[in-house]
Amino acid sequence: MSQFAKKMTEILNHGALNLAMAIGYIHQIFDILDELNKPATVSEIASASKLHPRYLKEWLGIMVTGQIIALLKDQKGEETYFLPPEHASFLTRKGGSMNMGVYTQEIPLLTACAMESVNHAFQTGAGIPFSRYPDFQEFMAELSDAKHQTVLIDQFLPTVDKGKLRDRLTQGIRVCDLGCGHGIALHLMAKAFPKSSFVGIDNHREAITQAAAMAKEAGIGNAVYQLQDAADIDGKSEFFSRFDYICAFDAIHDQSHPLKVLKGIRHMLAPGGIFSMIEIKARSNQADNMAHPMGPFLYTVSLMHCLPVGLNENGTGLGMMWGQEKAEALLREAGFEQIETTEMEHDPFNLHYLCRATLRTEKVN
Numbered sequence: 001m002s003q004f005a006k007k008m009t010e011i012l013n014h015g016a017l018n019l020a021m022a023i024g025y026i027h028q029i030f031d032i033l034d035e036l037n038k039p040a041t042v043s044e045i046a047s048a049s050k051l052h053p054r055y056l057k058e059w060l061g062i063m064v065t066g067q068i069i070a071l072l073k074d075q076k077g078e079e080t081y082f083l084p085p086e087h088a089s090f091l092t093r094k095g096g097s098m099n100m101g102v103y104t105q106e107i108p109l110l111t112a113c114a115m116e117s118v119n120h121a122f123q124t125g126a127g128i129p130f131s132r133y134p135d136f137q138e139f140m141a142e143l144s145d146a147k148h149q150t151v152l153i154d155q156f157l158p159t160v161d162k163g164k165l166r167d168r169l170t171q172g173i174r175v176c177d178l179g180c181g182h183g184i185a186l187h188l189m190a191k192a193f194p195k196s197s198f199v200g201i202d203n204h205r206e207a208i209t210q211a212a213a214m215a216k217e218a219g220i221g222n223a224v225y226q227l228q229d230a231a232d233i234d235g236k237s238e239f240f241s242r243f244d245y246i247c248a249f250d251a252i253h254d255q256s257h258p259l260k261v262l263k264g265i266r267h268m269l270a271p272g273g274i275f276s277m278i279e280i281k282a283r284s285n286q287a288d289n290m291a292h293p294m295g296p297f298l299y300t301v302s303l304m305h306c307l308p309v310g311l312n313e314n315g316t317g318l319g320m321m322w323g324q325e326k327a328e329a330l331l332r333e334a335g336f337e338q339i340e341t342t343e344m345e346h347d348p349f350n351l352h353y354l355c356r357a358t359l360r361t362e363k364v365n
Contacts, residue, residue: 018104019108021101028093029059030092031092032045032049034092039072039074039080042060045081069083069087102143103297105139107297109139110305114305114308118303121308126311128311129312144181144184145182149184152188152189156344159352168245169192169193169196169245172197173244174196174243174244174270175246176242176245177247178248179252180207180208183223187211187214191220194222198223198224199223199226201230203227212225233265234263243270244269245275245276246276249278250278250279252277253279253280253306253319256310258318259330262330262334265334270357274356277352277353277355278350280351281349282322283324283325284323284327295321302320302321306320328341336355339354339355339356341353341354
């Protein structure tokens with residue numbers, strides 16, 4: 001067999017494994033196997049999971065041939081299945097930031113909701129509206145929310161501006177989360193820094209409504225939400241110099257008109273204000289991403305979601321892998337003179353672009 005034939009075999013096997021592992025993750029089979037903490041028969045796994053044994057048997061066949069789960073035999077000669085602890089740490093919910101099993105759901109979800117639309121877009125060049133991705137958007141929101149719960153207050157914010165931001169938040173400043181979604185990041189910050197005021201901006205009405213309801217239910221009085229297209233902010237007097245700190249978590253690359261959005265952010269920053277843009281760690285030229293450990297995966301997610309969403313409404317279509325060089329150039333074009341790009345210990349897959357607003361006089365409408 002030629003080298004490329006072997007590679008094709010691996011591709012087909014790994015694609016199948018991804019799909020099957022997504023099914024296992026959804027049904028929490030990895031978590032159950034980890035909790036059993038011993039080699040278990042199909043019947044025992046079925047009893048613990050409340051899943052049908054025949055489907056489990058077939059799924060386990062994929063897992064053992066894919067070397068995800070070990071196939072053993074008990075003293076009676078019956079086949080048993082065991083999830084090694086070193087595998088469980090990457091596949092179960094208790095793995096926290098090490099949990100990579102959760103990402104197996106992305107490609108199957110995107111295939112289900114966007115395959116037909118993306119195939120059509122290859123011929124037309126058209127974008128695909130955000131509304132065509134309800135299941136995927138919900139999944140990404142859950143993923144982002146879980147990440148914020150783990151790292152935002154204790155790991156990310158203490159590093160911003162060498163700890164000075166946390167001190168300012170404690171004293172009381174005005175903060176905006178642009179592309180806030182369901183508001184988890186904003187709620188966490190509002191609870192941690194009660195002297196500061198927080199505004200969440202998003203153009204997704206359902207997300208804004210849900211975020212406001214959650215804030216009310218939690219008794220959070222220093223956070224409000226605003227339905228607003230970020231591309232329509234620049235030049236409006238009601239937004240001028242309104243915030244001391246603005247953050248955008250993996251939100252800019254999905255914008256149809258990212259330059260307008262960044263100009264709007266620049267417009268909203270008060271003198272001395274700072275903007276945190278968190279985006280995928282990549283280079284702008286594909287040739288420079290050849291050694292990226294998750295290059296094919298991230299480009300695929302971009303092809304199926306980020307690019308078509310960004311092309312909607314005659315958009316720019318940055319894509320997730322727009323890269324550091326293009327990101328810094330767009331930030332400079334938007335008017336940010338000072339840009340500090342840093343890696344983050346708690347998040348090896350993203351970069352933090354810390355942008356500063358200098359004193360200026362600006363004409364507003």
